Amino acid sequence: GQQLNQSPQSMFIQEGEDVSMNCTSSSIFNTWLWYKQDPGEGPVLLIALYKAGELTSNGRLTAQFGITRKDSFLNISASIPSDVGIYFCAGFNSGGSNYKLTFGKGTLLTVNP
């Protein structure tokens, strides 16, 4: 099946620093998504990307859908303590037996105040 490679696995940064994480796939996706999971909670959608090359921002977050449709990155600028959590990339395809989200293995972000 499709697999997503997400890196880095974890990051320890100081408050105010910028963060970048990315995801690559062995096959193409029609949609790329970035989720955040806080401790003890379910994932929450941060950004959805629907077109190859698309660059989308949501506050301090910026994400891009790679031209090849096999990768995506997420940047967080000027990190704050509440950015702590696990960030997941996910790819979505539709048609045939698809219609499912495939998740990356997550990036654990720790922000030191």
Added chain:
Amino acid sequence: DTAVSQTPKYLVTQMGNDKSIKCEQNLGHDTMYWYKQDSKKFLKIMFSYNNKELIINETVPNRFSPKSPDKAHLNLHINSLELGDSAVYFCASSQELLLSYNEQFFGPGTRLTVL
């Protein structure tokens, strides 16, 4: 107010027992899902139901049986629990599955521990 709710939040049980986890959504969505998150935080879809009809079954052992009495509920029943079933189980819902992605809203999770 809660959009997607699950009960119980925590479930501790012995190997071999049968247990159920309940999920309800009040968003009026047509599609509901169950995901499993293992100890390494890897999230993987188990099932998807669209208007009470099974759409996705990701080769989950048949000890796991989802049941959808109506489109607002998708319960997960697990027979003969095994140690490897210990995980956090997330329910989610979205608008009807279409050609394009519709945002999935996740519940808070149920942490299952099998002893």
